[in-house]
Amino acid sequence: MLDIMVLEEATLACVRLQGAYGKGIEEACDTLALWAEKDHFNDGELMIFYHDDPKTTVDAKCRTDVCLIVPIDTQAEKGIEIIPFAGGRFATIKRRISHSLEYRSAWEDLYAFIKDAGFELSKSAAGIELYGSYMPFTKVAEVTFCVPVK
Template identity: 30%
Template sequence: MEMVIENLPSYRVAYVRQVGPYGPDNAQAMNTLKQWADNKQLLNESATLLGIPQDDPTTTPPEKCRYDACIVITESEQLEDDYIEIGELSGGDYLICKVRHTAEDIQQAWRVIIPHLHTSGYRMDNKPVIERYRWELLHRHWCEICVPVRPV
């Protein structure tokens, strides 16, 4: 598995928030976002989609877990809509792990990521983990797990 430290910029995003247990409803939120983005002609080769679980399901009751399905947008795009929120995602250093977009491969990645952090001189920062879907990876069924990090 490829793992590199990357400094992500701050992003302006349009997003759909799903509240409830993580699982199939997250995929529905992403599909809703993709449909909206496609209608706005934002779903193209330069698109970056983000999946952001906002809460730790081991400490947050399932019915209160928040998941944001996002697309990166420019400052100039005026995209007001009743179903879509606009927000900012702060940048910073992230451990980027490119993985096949299957539940099994993502679970396996986490078994490698945590030990890797302990030996790399970094630890997780107090920001949400991001799943990043760039066009060139999405169509090959890959994604990037972006883990916020800071030096020990």
């Protein structure tokens, strides 16, 4: 079911990737988790930003940011960038993901719901996955898929 959510502005610790979507995300999550554990940011919410449309951008140029929400005064460290997130209004759907192939269908469903509801997409922000939970051994995740709308 489609919902509208306002995400607040935040400070993010980020590992940036470039290449085909899905490639390197687990490693980036591991890097971020080790850093977060060391600096006691274990309770930060995981957000994955997809900056480019894979239908119009070649895989090698697709940009992904794997991020955690952190306090505003957090300092960068090698391999971790600190970036601002402006927040905004997002169309969302929530899904329980138990297989990697389900991510694509969730994104397709969200865009179909947005089109059917007559919302206009915003050009100002990336599509985002917000992780409510993730079980590393089973790879089952509770994910809110978000697309910026006007």
